Amino acid sequence: MLTDIIKSQVRDIHQRIKLSLPGYQPRQGQNQLVAEIAKIVAGCYHRHERIGLIEAGTGTGKSLAYMLAVIPYALAQKKKVVIATATVALQEQLVNKDLPFFQQHSKLLFEFNLVKGRQRYACIERLRQQQKHPELFATAESAKVNWQALLDKWQQRQWLGDKDTLSEPLAEPLWQRIVADPLHCHKNDRRHAHCPFHLARAEIGSADVLVANHALLLADLSSGSSILPPPDETIYIIDEAHHLPDSAREFFAAQAQLTHNQQWLDKAGKTIQQLVSLLPATVMKELLRFDDSCNELSSLLKPIERCVEEFRLRWFSDKTEFRFHDAALPKLLQQQAEQLAQVSQKALSQLEKVQQQLQENITELQLPLKQSMSLLQELGYLQQKVEQQQALWQLYALPQDKSVQQARWVELQNQSQHVIAHACPLGVASKLEQLLFNDAFAVILCSATLTALNSFQYIKYDLGLTQFDGVQTLQVASPFAYAEKGQILIPKMNTEPTDAAYTEELGNILPGYLPEQQASLVLFASYWQMQQVAEALRKKGFSLLVQGEASRQALLQLHGENCRHQRRSILFGTQSFSEGLDLPGKLLTNLVITKLPFAVPTSPLEEALAEAISKKGGNPFLQLTIPATSKKLVQACGRLLRQEQDEGRIVILDRRLVSKAYGSAMLNALPPFRRQIDR
Known part of the structure; x- marks a missing residue:
């Protein structure tokens, strides 16, 4: 539990930090965050399930709050702290700014380190x-x-x-x-x-606080904590936690080529022959075993390739991707999957031993450097190929009966004509439960957008937390005076985004919502539509900074330059500009969202997720699409006010927010800006 000593320590540190920050404004939300996070990690709510889902709006001082709540307690309990983020930008902010500031003013004796792959x-x-x-x-x-x-x-x-x-x-x-x-x-x-x-x-062992990204955290948990401290000795802070389910899907997915495998297998044979003539007799047994495994892989993959050639026209008659409905593979692929997984695993183990032997013998036997370096490079290439095969066939070998657990599809690469097979888990709940939540001392998951339609249920389901009784949830609103500082305007439109004439209307209506001497960001749901509208506006004499026409950094520099000289500056961007883009003060006063950011369920993974919900009698649009779109819309609107003194306007040119049944729920999930809905 939280002792009086730790409570007093946290209060004293908070007081020192307040005094060191010029113009510090006390924030009730930040105090609430500190108190609740401290109670969760100390086991005040549940002795074993110390898990918190924390949504903290922009400006609440989230990172300072979790450092205050967790680090003094962790040091007292001799626990390690691992902070995992989704983006490099936040990692750099934590390591270069937030943690040094906290270390200096807290007077606590602790070391921190950035852990990279x-x-x-x-x-x-x-x-x-x-x-x-x-x-x-x-x-x-x-x-x-x-x-x-x-x-x-x-x-x-x-x-x-x-x-x-x-x-x-x-x-x-x-x-x-x-x-x-x-x-x-x-x-x-x-x-x-x-x-x-x-x-x-070597520095990791002495560090008390470690900063990593989601991918490294997942890789380390999967490998049995070979880099980071063991889960039962660790308090995890998962920042930008709304990305964790997608990060985990990506990490546990696999892909490998089904065709043209004989090319690299022939190369393996030639490499083995060169190694036979170079290495001592003691290594021969492992080399021959690896050669046998490569031959076995070749004999198993040849009928797979013939099967793929038979299906090629049916799969790719009018598109470059084909998804296996209900994850049901062609019979031959299903039959061969388990054996291919086993043989590729065996080959991988043998290959690693051969690599080690060659590495050791380069120095001991003074092997020719040029030839040895070349062979090491070849073995590295072979390792990558075998690892891909092993990961794919291991997933394909898993049974998919009534309850489909994976998305499986094949893709035709236009340039090489290779057929690549993919497998991706639909859900990662059981993996996260097994690797993280069951064993961790405590886990705090936080983000500015963790809820969807004001509910934690969606993220709980995605993360596998529905079965945990001890999970605590907390929503802390931004301290920004949204109603005073900003407005949401939904103008009258003649068309909706589903109409063919909508793009043309955008080109006609947008000029009226791009004020002189102001900084505007216009967000589009599709790259094609952005280019069409950009062309129309340039014909009307507008100067635009369009995503893709220069690097993101170059566009932002030009935008900043325009704003400094009080010139009108208009940035055009797609979905990637609606999250993680920080344009405080005069760098953004006018945000235009052309269209609700609905993800078109055309990717095989999205199609498979929708199919799985339908099979269970659910509604994919209501259960999947609407919550995801609502979260993206909140993130997009979050670009406007970045500091308490910021002000501006959000224009949403999508009337579905007022014409469709789901619109009011989406509007109510947005920050409480003043609203003007033109009728």
Whole structure:
């Protein structure tokens, strides 16, 4: 429970932080967040199920609140804190701004660290090889890179050895040459002991607070907590938690090619022959076993390819994707799935041993460097191919009876004509329950948009929390004076977005809602419609900053420049501009939403989710589409007021908010702006 000492400590820290912030305004919502989160993690509501779903509106000071509530308690209980976010931007804000501020003013003795995946780090030994033997790796691209300058920056600590702190970004193929993959960068090899990745991992053990992304958290939980502390010793704060179900679906999904597999299997055979002539006799047994597994994979995949060729015309007669209804695979694919999963798993295990042997023998036997490096690269490529096959067939081997658990589909790649098979779980509730919620000491899931239509039920279902009695929910409204500072205007329109003439009407009506000397953001539901309207407005003389015509950063810089010189600035963007875009003050005073952000259920995953709901007698539109659209609309409207002094207007050019039965529920889920609905 929360002791009087911890309560007093939290109050004292809060007081010091208030005094250190100029113009600090006390926020009742933030106090409520601190109190409730502290009670949840301390087990005041439920001794074992310490789980909280927290929706905190813009400006509530959410990150400071959860640090205040959790870190003093975690230190007292000798627990670790893991903060997981969905975006790099929030990770950087936490590590570079929020945590240093809290550490300084709390006077607490704790260390924090950013945890990144291995792929974000360079291997210094591989970098040295690029610099020492340029002839082994020579290409037109690599000739332009000053590898020595990179080494110097690392030695002088001007570069931290990771992808994110490079002064000039490296093209992906060049980065892959020096990346700290497990094949090249072994901790046990003394040459790699001081590589950035291993140094970063060494710091994790001493850190009390760790910041990671959702994908790394899921990967670590799946591998048995090989990087992060064990769940029962950890208080998790899952920020941007509305992304967690999708992050988990993506993580547990799989894809692999069904055709043209013989190309890489033949390459495997040639690689094995080269290794036989290079490595000592002690490695032969493992090499031959791997060769046998590759031959077995080849014999299993050949009939699969013939089956795919038979179905190709039926699957791709008029589109490039074909979904298997009810996840029912063609008979041959279903029959072969379990055996393919087993054989590819065996091949993967053997391949890892061969890689290790080659790595060790390069130094011990002074093997030819150029040939060894080339073979290591080939083995890395083969590992990727076998891993993809193993993950796909493992999912395809799972039975899909009356209760369908997966979306399964095939895709034709236009350029290569390869057929790629996909599998994605429809729900991740059981996985999250098993990996996270059952064992964690405590989990706080928070976001500015965690509810849908003002209800936590949707996110509870997605996350697998409906069976947990101890789950606490809390909604804390933004302190912003929405009614005073902003207005929602729904103008009269002649057409609805489903009408063919709607795009033309947008081009005609929009000029009247783009004020002079103001900053506008116009959000579109489709890229095509955005381009059509942009063309129409440019013909009328409007200067526009359109997503896709320059990088996001470049567009925002131009927008900022326009605003500084008090020129009218108009940004056009699609869905990706409706979340995570921060335009405070005069950078945005006029937000136009052209169309409710309904996701068209054309993706195989969305189709499969809708199909599964229909089979259970539900209504996919009401259960899936409306809640998801409502959440996206709230996120889009959240672009307008970013600070307490901000003000402006939201124009929604979609009359379905007033003409359809679901419209009032969507309107009532939005912040309480003043409303003007033209009749």
